[in-house]
Amino acid sequence: MRDRIVAFLVLLPSLVAVGIFVYGFIGQNLWVSLTDWGKNPAQALALRPELHFVGLENYRELFTGFVDVRFRQSVVNLIFFTLFFMGGSLGLGLLLAMALDRGPKGEGLFRTVFLFPMALSFVVTGTIWRWLLQPQGGINVLPTLFGLLPFHFPWLTTRQQTWVFDWNQLPFYTALAVGLTLLYVAWKAHQEGERKRLFWSLLSSGVLLVWAFTLGRTTHLLPYPEPHGFSLALVGVILAAVWQMSGYTMALYLAGLRGIPVEVLEAAKVDGASEWQTYRHVILPLLAPITLSAMIVLGHIALKIFDLIFAMAGLDYAPTDVPAIYMYLLAFRGNQFAKGAAIGILLLLLVALVVIPYLVSQLRKEVRR
Amino acid sequence: MEVGMRKWLLAIGVALGLSALAQTGKLEIFSWWAGDEGPALEALIRLYKQKYPGVEVINATVTGGAGVNAKAVLKTRMLGGDPPDTFQVHAGQELIGTWVVADRMEDLTSLFRQGGWLQAFPKGLIDLLSYKRGIWSVPVNIHRSNVMWYIPAKLKEWGVTPPKTWAEFLATCQTLKRKGLEAPLALGENWTQQHLWESVALATLGADGWNNLWSGKLKFTDPKAVAVWETFGKVLDCANKDAAGLSWQQAVDRVVQGKAAFNIMGDWAAGYMSTTLKLKPGVDFAWAPSPGTQGIFMMLSDSFGLPKGAKNRQNAINWLKLVGSKEGQDTFNPLKGSISARLDSDPAKYNAYGQAAMKDWKSNRIVGSLVHGAVAPESFMSQFGTVMEIFLQSRNPQAAANAAQAIANQVGLGR
Numbered sequence: 001m002r003d004r005i006v007a008f009l010v011l012l013p014s015l016v017a018v019g020i021f022v023y024g025f026i027g028q029n030l031w032v033s034l035t036d037w038g039k040n041p042a043q044a045l046a047l048r049p050e051l052h053f054v055g056l057e058n059y060r061e062l063f064t065g066f067v068d069v070r071f072r073q074s075v076v077n078l079i080f081f082t083l084f085f086m087g088g089s090l091g092l093g094l095l096l097a098m099a100l101d102r103g104p105k106g107e108g109l110f111r112t113v114f115l116f117p118m119a120l121s122f123v124v125t126g127t128i129w130r131w132l133l134q135p136q137g138g139i140n141v142l143p144t145l146f147g148l149l150p151f152h153f154p155w156l157t158t159r160q161q162t163w164v165f166d167w168n169q170l171p172f173y174t175a176l177a178v179g180l181t182l183l184y185v186a187w188k189a190h191q192e193g194e195r196k197r198l199f200w201s202l203l204s205s206g207v208l209l210v211w212a213f214t215l216g217r218t219t220h221l222l223p224y225p226e227p228h229g230f231s232l233a234l235v236g237v238i239l240a241a242v243w244q245m246s247g248y249t250m251a252l253y254l255a256g257l258r259g260i261p262v263e264v265l266e267a268a269k270v271d272g273a274s275e276w277q278t279y280r281h282v283i284l285p286l287l288a289p290i291t292l293s294a295m296i297v298l299g300h301i302a303l304k305i306f307d308l309i310f311a312m313a314g315l316d317y318a319p320t321d322v323p324a325i326y327m328y329l330l331a332f333r334g335n336q337f338a339k340g341a342a343i344g345i346l347l348l349l350l351v352a353l354v355v356i357p358y359l360v361s362q363l364r365k366e367v368r369r
Numbered sequence: 370m371e372v373g374m375r376k377w378l379l380a381i382g383v384a385l386g387l388s389a390l391a392q393t394g395k396l397e398i399f400s401w402w403a404g405d406e407g408p409a410l411e412a413l414i415r416l417y418k419q420k421y422p423g424v425e426v427i428n429a430t431v432t433g434g435a436g437v438n439a440k441a442v443l444k445t446r447m448l449g450g451d452p453p454d455t456f457q458v459h460a461g462q463e464l465i466g467t468w469v470v471a472d473r474m475e476d477l478t479s480l481f482r483q484g485g486w487l488q489a490f491p492k493g494l495i496d497l498l499s500y501k502r503g504i505w506s507v508p509v510n511i512h513r514s515n516v517m518w519y520i521p522a523k524l525k526e527w528g529v530t531p532p533k534t535w536a537e538f539l540a541t542c543q544t545l546k547r548k549g550l551e552a553p554l555a556l557g558e559n560w561t562q563q564h565l566w567e568s569v570a571l572a573t574l575g576a577d578g579w580n581n582l583w584s585g586k587l588k589f590t591d592p593k594a595v596a597v598w599e600t601f602g603k604v605l606d607c608a609n610k611d612a613a614g615l616s617w618q619q620a621v622d623r624v625v626q627g628k629a630a631f632n633i634m635g636d637w638a639a640g641y642m643s644t645t646l647k648l649k650p651g652v653d654f655a656w657a658p659s660p661g662t663q664g665i666f667m668m669l670s671d672s673f674g675l676p677k678g679a680k681n682r683q684n685a686i687n688w689l690k691l692v693g694s695k696e697g698q699d700t701f702n703p704l705k706g707s708i709s710a711r712l713d714s715d716p717a718k719y720n721a722y723g724q725a726a727m728k729d730w731k732s733n734r735i736v737g738s739l740v741h742g743a744v745a746p747e748s749f750m751s752q753f754g755t756v757m758e759i760f761l762q763s764r765n766p767q768a769a770a771n772a773a774q775a776i777a778n779q780v781g782l783g784r
Binding site: 038041042043044045046047066067069070134135154156157159313314315316317318319328329330332333334335336 | 437448450467468472612678748751752759776779
């Protein structure tokens with residue numbers, strides 16, 4: 001009992017500090033996002049601004065307002081950036097780790113070389129890669145070293161988009177994606193024989209899919225079509241980000257590979273597994289927890305990305321916009337504090353979506369132990 | 370020793386009743402002038418220290434062109450109730466729409482009366498500084514936005530003359546393209562594209578139309594205003610495709626290297642070419658008002674204001690007096706590469722470009738720049754970048770005009 005009191009007293013200062021400076025301010029930010037701060041210029045920067053509660057108006061404007069088209073493109077950019085960045089870093093990191101795991105000559109040197117970019121800040125990485133991606137230099141003239149013609153891709157300055165879709169179809173695609181995921185969960189549950197989970201996931205998936213193909217097709221967020229897509233200017237940013245973070249995933253995977261007991265690998269060999277089969281059925285499943293934690297770390301970096309894009313393309317270039325940049329523009333240039341706060345809350349929710357399931361599963365594991 | 374001296378001087382000053390020497394305490398000047406522009410500010414601060422040796426000046430700069438970072442820092446300071454004694458701000462709506470309407474600034478009309486500044490500054494400038502019968506900041510310099518830069522020797526080689534209207538410009542552009550010049554107009558990143566837009570808009574709408582746009586009398590969706598975007602689109606077809614990746618200096622470089630014929634940029638380009646590139650104004654490089662804007666001076670100005678609750682109010686007022694004086698302006702501007710806002714400054718202190726600009730400043734009709742904060746509040750200005758992005762992505766004049774009008778309605782432009 002006394003131990004508990006002492007422990008509580010020791011923890012108290014940090015609890016209070018975290019309570020005020022983290023949760024208190026999150027709460028304040030949430031409140032600001034529900035007000036009209038910034039709508040009236042006379043109140044925007046007054047010494048004691050008068051704020052009025054407007055409910056979810058700021059959020060509604062962000063997703064369906066005429067002038068916030070840039071926010072919607074930034075969300076699309078963020079999703080593509082996160083997917084490619086995570087995929088690229090994990091894939092490249094795993095390949096590098098597998099190569100180094102075979103113990104080539106100078107392994108220590110290569111390990112350092114691959115890990116080194118992580119020591120740089122995103123601003124430095126961004127500046128270097130901006131130079132490398134200049135249309136008339138850097139990467140584009142690389143082929144001329146081998147007597148080939150230079151590339152002509154304008155990297156960061158292109159305005160091209162691919163996979164263009166109409167924003168109005170967002171409800172349809174969201175319902176479709178979530179429905180199909182739930183269907184997959186149901187299939188898994190079926191395999192594992194968990195009948196309760198099978199029932200619920202099958203039911204909710206069914207409802208979502210039915211909605212998507214009936215009402216979902218006619219639900220329109222905007223009265224006019226608004227095309228959004230994957231901006232090719234992001235390819236350069238993704239390259240730089242993968243370059244920076246793949247060393248980190250390599251280190252994680254390398255530790256994981258080294259941690260696999262030799263007995264398991266030998267047992268697989270005795271059973272007559274080919275190299276590919278060993279990877280597919282023995283090594284990769286054992287690396288799954290590492291992949292998960294790497295995804296969490298990379299995912300939250302990707303969702304909060306600001307500095308890399310700031311350094312590579314600046315704040316004013318919409319094709320590489322992400323919500324964090326638009327938030328800065330709205331709040332600190334346009335004095336639209338409430339709308340900026342709303343974007344902040346949306347980003348928090350996105351990161352929470354990634355982190356909280358992970359934390360919950362970790363906690364459960366600990367309790368089980 | 371130093372401190373002892375200062376105390377003595379102080380005592381003598383008080384004894385003699387010299388108010389200037391008696392002035393003590395601190396003065397915090399908040400600005401974004403560092404790097405290339407630092408020496409001009411430092412010269413002005415030296416002058417201030419000569420006059421008021423008892424005052425400790427704190428030069429608080431936050432780097433970043435056009436104050437992109439400084440303005441964010443200033444906003445957090447002001448919201449936290451910790452205003453600097455005086456701060457740099459673009460004269461006009463950038464000050465008025467953000468700080469004056471929020472009741473954070475002191476009216477400086479009496480300072481203007483005392484200094485005789487109502488006559489010293491042109492009326493067009495006073496109008497831009499005024500709001501609700503008050504004058505809210507002291508301009509320290511003037512830059513011109515609507516200038517077209519070229520290299521005379523190159524134009525001669527190509528056999529073209531600087532175009533006088535945008536129609537002529539487009540014809541010249543075709544001629545140059547036929548001669549193998551891929552992009553006759555050099556253009557840089559997003560804000561320089563907006564900068565080009567304001568020159569096109571001024572030419573298309575005229576000075577009155579331009580002013581009506583900002584007072585809300587002319588709608589962005591008016592066919593006249595939509596026509597601006599149509600011309601702008603055609604002008605963009607004459608420009609380089611990699612614009613987004615170039616800074617304004619790199620765009621000027623294209624003209625100097627002969628890869629492009631023209632560049633529309635503010636007259637800080639003159640400072641860049643004469644100081645950094647060591648070219649002779651009027652000989653190695655030349656200028657003209659941007660097409661269709663002859664006789665109109667589209668200005669922008671850095672100014673200093675007095676926030677309410679400044680801790681060292683009297684020191685700040687003395688600073689503002691110095692900033693507005695002939696001596697102060699002629700110390701600052703030759704180093705900054707801008708011209709004095711006053712009509713009575715000394716031409717001998719300025720280079721060939723400065724002298725030409727001073728002549729226009731006295732004789733031309735004066736209007737304010739959009740991109741550099743004179744005519745529209747920040748809430749509009751910051752979202753105009755989105756309008757530009759909509760146009761660049763869709764190349765649809767009507768869509769851009771609709772978006773601009775929607776933002777104007779949202780922020781209550783002209784109200």
